[in-house]
Amino acid sequence: MTTPAVTIYGRTYLDAEVTVPLATLSEGKGKVDVRVHAELGGFGCNAARAIGSRLPAGSVHVVTVCSPLDLPRLRARIPAEVVVDAILDDSDPTAWPPISVIINPAGECRLLRGRGEEDAAQWRLDRVAAGARTASLHILGRVPLPFVAELLAQRGPAARIAWCGGDAISAELERELDLVCVNVAEAARLLETTDRAPNDLAQALARRAVRPGAVRLVTGRGEAPAVAAVREDGTVRCHEATIPAKLPAGAIRTLKGVGDVFAARFLIEACVDPEGQPRTDLAVAQALEVAAQAATAFITAHEAT
Secondary structure, three states: OOOOOEEEEOOOEEEEEEOOOHHHHHOOOOOOOOOEEEEEEOHHHHHHHHHOOOOOOOOEEEEEEEOOOOHHHHHHHOOOOOEEEEEEOOOOOOOOOOEEEEEOOOOOOEEEEOOOHHHHHHOOHHHOOHHHHOOOEEEEOOOOHHHHHHHHHHOOOOOEEEEOOOOOOOHHHHHHOOEEEEEHHHHHHHHOOOOOOHHHHHHHHHHOOOOOOOEEEEEOOOOOOOEEEEEEOOEEEEEEOOOOOOOOHHHOOOOOOHHHHHHHHHHHHHHEOOOOOEOOOOOHHHHHHHHHHHHHHHHHHOOOO
16 A cells, blocks of 8 residues: 555535626626536645646545535546545535636636635544545645644644645644745735735745744745745745746636646645655755646646646
C-alpha cells in the first residue's frame, strides 16, 4: 500500500456554469434561454485534478463530505490515481450538494454561492480515514474552523498544514499554519489593511506566523506577480514569481478554479519531491514558477499540467 503523501480537504459543490452576456440578465426578461453545464467541483476536485498525476498513485487523498448518491459521480471527477476518502452524509438521501452558479467562466467569472455551512457537523477528524491523517502535507480548502483547529492540535511533529480557504480563517489559527495561499484581496482582509501590494501583504502575514519556516503566498490575481514570503530565523525572505503574460481573450478557456490550481501546484512542488517524500528544505522559488506555468496551461486548455 502506498504511503499517503498529501491529503486535500475541501467541500464539494455542484457547479452550474452559464455563458451569457451580463446585460441580458438585467433586461427584465422572465426567462433567458441559455445552456447550463453542471458538474461536481470545489477545491478538493480542482486540487486533485491539478496534482493527481504529479505523485505516485495512491499517495494523494481527498477528504470531502458527500452523500452516498453523489459518491460515484465524485469518484468519476477525480483522477483514478487519487484516493477518495469521503465522509458520507446520509442524513438526507435526497439533498443536493451545495450549489455554485458561475456566470461566464471564461470571462467575468462571477460566482454565486452560499456559505455552505450545513455540513459543518460532519467535519470531524475522527471521521477522516486513518491513512489520510498520516500524510506529511495537509491542504485545506474552506472547511469549518473547528475542524482546522482539531487538525492543528493533533498534527504530527513533521506534518505541514496549508490553508487555501481565503480569508475565512481566524487570525489565531492562521498564525499556526505552516503555509497559507491567498490572493491580494483576501490577504488585505486578513490584515485589515487597504494595501494591495503582494510583497507587503506576504511579508506582513509571514511576520506574524509562529511556525518555523512558515510560508505566506499572496497572488496578484493576474495583475501583479505572486510573492511567497518565508519566515527564516526571525527574518522574512521573499520570492517573486515571473510577471504573468497577458493572454488574449480568445485564448482563455476558463478562469474558474485557476486559483485552486496555482495554490495546489505551488504547495506540492514546494513541500513534496517527485517520489512523494516530504522535502526537508522547501523549494519555494521553483514552486512559484511551476505553479505559474500550470495556471497558464489550465486557463488556456482547461486542464492542469
